[in-house]
Amino acid sequence: MDFQILVMKYALSAPESFLAATEEEIDSVYNGAGPDWMPEWGCDILTEFLRIFKPAIAIHDWRYEYADGTEEGFKTANEEFLANMRKIIAAEYSRWNPLYWKWQWRAWLAYRACVKLGWSSWLDN
Numbered sequence: 001m002d003f004q005i006l007v008m009k010y011a012l013s014a015p016e017s018f019l020a021a022t023e024e025e026i027d028s029v030y031n032g033a034g035p036d037w038m039p040e041w042g043c044d045i046l047t048e049f050l051r052i053f054k055p056a057i058a059i060h061d062w063r064y065e066y067a068d069g070t071e072e073g074f075k076t077a078n079e080e081f082l083a084n085m086r087k088i089i090a091a092e093y094s095r096w097n098p099l100y101w102k103w104q105w106r107a108w109l110a111y112r113a114c115v116k117l118g119w120s121s122w123l124d125n
Helices: 003-010 016-020 023-029 040-049 051-065 071-092 098-117 119-124
Strands: none
Touching: 003 016, 003 023, 003 051, 003 071, 016 051, 023 051, 040 051, 051 071, 051 098, 071 098, 071 119, 098 119
């Protein structure tokens, strides 16, 4: 998947290092949705559940891979993740479409999971 094209399509926020990376470098970091400790089948289910957010997930994975270990960096990475998911939703669906609200709910759940459960993964990198 050419994540950088999708970043431009949706005007997503991403670090310069992500934008300068090759697809191979991004693919080596991107593991789909879910933490590294989750079994592959669990990540597959979660990635499918969040399928429209793959470019936002790739950026988020990149942020976590190159984490600075600070609380501010953690907060920034997760808030950027939510903002990027919302940009994708806004580009794909009108507010009058029920799918807009379905994806908003999923984006919020993904964001809250990262905030509540992601600290140890943030520190591991």
